[in-house]
Amino acid sequence: MTQTNGDPAARLVDVTKRYRQGALDVFALRGLSLTIEKGEFTALCGPSGSGKTTTLNLIGALDRPTSGTVYLEGKDLAPLSRRQLSELRRDRIGFVFQAYNLMPVLTAYENAEIVLALQGVDAATRRERVLGLLADVGLEGLEDRRPDQLSGGQQQRVAIARAIASDPALVLADEPTANVDSETADHLLDIMEDLNRQRGVTFLFSTHDPRVMERARRVVRIVDGRVDSDETDRSEAG
């Protein structure tokens, strides 16, 4: 596990991302620079196509920039191989997807423990940690259920438990409340906020949801691939 205390959780410096769509070059990001400090609870917002998800994908080492540099805990991702990026995602990043993306053949417990298993953590430690996390997200007693036996909100809670199980530097959550009702969305946000405050887990959301933006202590608005506004310390101010 990489430990680079003092460095921000993530930093993007003058990053552009260009996609090829037929004969056209489409710019998702145009020189975006952004720093996410450890312990933040930050929301990226902006209209569709503004570059939110692309930003998350670059920070999450799921994609590479066309130009510019992406750092995770001070480490430049550009020179890393496919395998090293896999290891980095496994060890330092947690993902919460809009569509939950749980492994359908695994139980809630097994889904939550998968990253720890990939890391080679011993079974006893995994069990203790995962059962504790599932209890924290309110899924005690549902450990043996498969995703198709859980509601959308319950699946997203499993996804949150999976994302934080390995104690990552950063949890990237792409529209985590988009597929759930407002009550469930509030509950999910409560869970993530608690994890952020009590355990210091860094969260970065991409969202359209005003509830997420209300809860976020920092809201970065992205428009046309650039940072349009950056409001910090909102909750403290509020």
Place this chain on the structure above:
Amino acid sequence: MNVFKMGWRGIWRNRRRTGVTVAATSLGLLTMILYAGLMEGYLRGMEASVLDLEVGDMQVHADDYRENPSIYTRIQDPEALIAPLEAAGLRATGRLLAFGMAASGDASAGVSFRGVDVERDARVSLIHDQLAQGSWLDPAEPSQVVLGRRIARTLAVEPGDELLVLSQGADGSMAYDLYTVRGILLGVSAATDRTGMFMTQAAFRELFVVPDGVHQIIVRRPADLDLASAAVRVQGLAGALDVRTWRQLLPTVASMMDSARAAIVVMFVIIYIAIGILILNAMLMAVFERVREFGVMKALGVSPLGVLRLILVESAIMTGIAIAIGVGLGVPGLIYLSEVGLNLSSLAGVSIMGLAMDPHWRAVITPDVFRLPIVTLVSIVAIAVVYPAVKASLISPIEAMRYR
């Protein structure tokens, strides 16, 4: 999470897809097993009708008998060759040959006489089992003969009927006698069917006044000795006698059988390719349907090798189930086909290149009948799964998660 456990659960998640894949694969394997058994049975049957019934693996003749068949051109002391041949692990028997006429009522026909050492011949030839009517020769009944089926029809005789035989003895005398038909053969070969008349050697010697020697020694080799080596061994013992393998005696038939084997291989390849495409399609469907899932796994940190391993394990489990089903159905299928066979009686009486066809096409059961299809199936699956597995393992997580 154990990859085998995950693979096992993975294949049962979509039961219909797994069912289609396993059904396609096991059906393909079953087809290959039954086809292999039937083809091997066909080739063996063809070879048997040449070697077991008629020609043997090799024949030994005196000097130029083959070029100028004559009742006088004989191997004078056949025992001097047969004994060492049998000591060398080969089986051999002598036959006496001559030509003449046979008549019954108003019908007459040219006859090819074959004087058989009944006891010894049974160890070399299966012709004694090839009877349509009556029974095979009995040394205790030297006045009874067995006829080929067409000559029996020409002479309009059945077992129990008498016929008059006419030829010339080795001493220049007129050879004639009355014989009773003891049996009528099934199809053996065009020549035997049309003209063959089998009698005991004692009867032959008496009719043709041939006190010693034989015209032909038929030799069979053990299964583990190839034809060329056997021929060398026989020639070494036969000295100046004329030794020829069945391939030399019947070059057209040998060439036809080689062609048949080649045609069967081509058919095998075509069938295997067709089955391969079926399996490839099923495997592609199984992998590409889950690309998004593999993308999530990669996003979570599963290495490309880990994804590859999972796909290969799932394919191996499905192939293992398909092999169990294919072999499980193939064994009783082959037992049925080997015992009952396919009834081709509408083709009865047909001969190909002078070789009679058994109206029942029977399969044979050998380890190769299973081994080749299973090895082929595993190879096809390996080839079929490598492309989608490698593609799924190397696809970027973003691309995979967007996959529809």
